[in-house]
Amino acid sequence: MSNATTNREIRLHGVPRYLAPFHAKLHPHFFTDVLVIGGGLAGLTAALSVDPSQKVLVVCKAGLSQSNSLKAQGGIATVWDAPDDKFENHVKDTLIAGGALCDKEVVEFIVSRGPDEVKKLIGYGAKFDRDDQGNIQLGREGGHDHFRVLHANGDSTGAEIMRAITEEVKRRPNIRIWEDAFALDLLTYDGFCRGAVVFWEKERETELVWAKQTILASGGLGQLYRETTNPSVACGDGVAMAFRAGAVCRDLEFIQFHPTVLYIAGGSRSLITEAMRGEGARLVDKNGYRFMRDYDERGELAPRDVVSRSIVQQMKKTNSPNVYLDLSHKDRDWILKRFPGIAKICAEFGVDVTKDRIPVRPGAHYAMGGVLVDRRSRTTIKGLWAAGEASSTGLHGANRLASNSLLEALVYGEQAGRLAGEIATQTTDEYHALPLENPPLPNAGIDAVDVADVRNSLKSTMQRLCGVVRAEVGLKEALHSIEAWSKLLFNKQFETVEAWETQNMLVVARLVVEGALQRNETRGSHNRSDCEPFDPNVPAAHSLFINER
Secondary structure (H helix, E strand, O other), X not given: XXXXXXXXXXXXXXXXXXXXXXXXXXXXXXXXXEEEEOOOHHHHXXXXXXXXXXXXXXXXXXXXXXXXXXXXXXXXXXXXXXXXXXXXXXXXXXXXXXXXXXOHHHHHHHHHHHHHHHHHHHHHOOOOOEOOOOOEOEEXXXXXXXOOEEOOOOOOHHHHHHHHHHHHXXXXXXXXXXXXXXXXXXEEEXXXXXXXXXXXXXXXXXXXXXXXXXXXXXXXXXXHOOOEOOOOOOOOHHHXXXXXXXXXXXXXXXXXXXXXXXXXXXXOOOXXXXXXXXXXXXXXXXXXXXXXXXXXXXXXXXXXXXXXXXXXXXXXXXXXXXXXXXXXXXXXXXHHXXXXXXXXXXXOOOOOOOOOOEEEEEEEEEEOOEEEOOOOOEOOOEOEEEOHHHEEOOOOOOOOOOOOHXXXXXXXXXXXXXXXXXXHHOOOOOOOOOOOEEOOOOOOOHHHOOHXXXXXXXXXXXXXXXXXXXXXXXXXXXXXXXXXXXXXXXXXXXXOHHHXXXXXXXXXXXXXXXXXXXXXXXXXXXXXXXXXXXXXXXXXXXXXXEEXX
């Protein structure tokens, strides 16, 4: 099998540099050493890793309780204390899941750093589940050949980790947090990132934040899809603003759909953790038939792209809108102890997970692609770093191995914060604004634009034409619609977060669809029904998205 990779450039134009008008003389200014955009695990880890002598500002679009990190159920995958497990095993599983598109050196680096970063979390006060002897319990999820997933409170790992790390952040006098502050655009000057334009939603005021170094940790883009596990804030804002500023982005066509999302009419699309299948839950269709081994010998423990694709095929075969997870063969008390959060959510809709089948179907969950970073977390713009789901590090390749995302957020978040902080300490304080501006546009007809309708139409289009299974004809239709909506919205300047989010979603949706159109193969989470599976003997190609202005 070839491990070589090449690059395929996708050059796009017609994307505006800034979303809203501003002028350095007309807005208040804030100065900091390091600006962190995003309050999830990657962002807060970065903030904690900056030298304490440096002032850090963390800008959060909503509150600290609104992030994918907090909602993570399964846990953190790392080689901990399992018999016979080694770093090489974790690396191997990651590479297999990644569809020959992972960067092996990055995988080895992140995997090897995992235990130390988890120890830091424990030092902050994170409490992982332990057995009667006091040893940390380890779970197993799809694609892993060993038990190596640390979890907390059964299925509420993200909430426990974010509780501990948030408390630690609040103890640090050099870190300030702005909640309900929307980062509109990156400020760049002479090819260097100088900070960001930030809109205070509560104060209805735009402020220019100037920073020696800026770290982008703004999370994912799941809100591009109608069916998603992501919170409402996950609109791809960071990827969009970085692309507009000229940063190279990579591999955005690879969207991982979580195989098991609760599917009940009128109910929220809640994630049903991978760990449930790792603990023995069975996937059955509406007839009660256990179908996964018809598609893959690994059954329910196959990687997520395989399981999602199999579920879609079985739904089509049985003419059903969903399949089911069945855990009724396991002990009732054990189920309620291991999966208390899921049991509670399902009970609200009359589903008893100890005896009833749980209706599920795939939903958009995680973006493998993002803003391209090197092995030191640096983007292609000087002074700008990226970590977490907004970045493309090379760990996930074409398909993320379960529970590797929190691991990546810890390792690359720490690296970005530490290295950005080192540069900031060596940079002289300069408290002056640069002559930057974005002039206002004539906004004739802005009141006639129904932004909510564009947003809903975009989400439905992406779900229907660029979902688990794609084909050229549908992708071209999606691209045509995105271009039409973009023309409608991008020749105007809006004043609401909803409108700015929608503009960002249009930018990122175009990257996803353009990448999917030009990748004429089935690889990992990118499944083209009109293309053959990738040839493992041919070097894999990354998609590089370049904004031509």
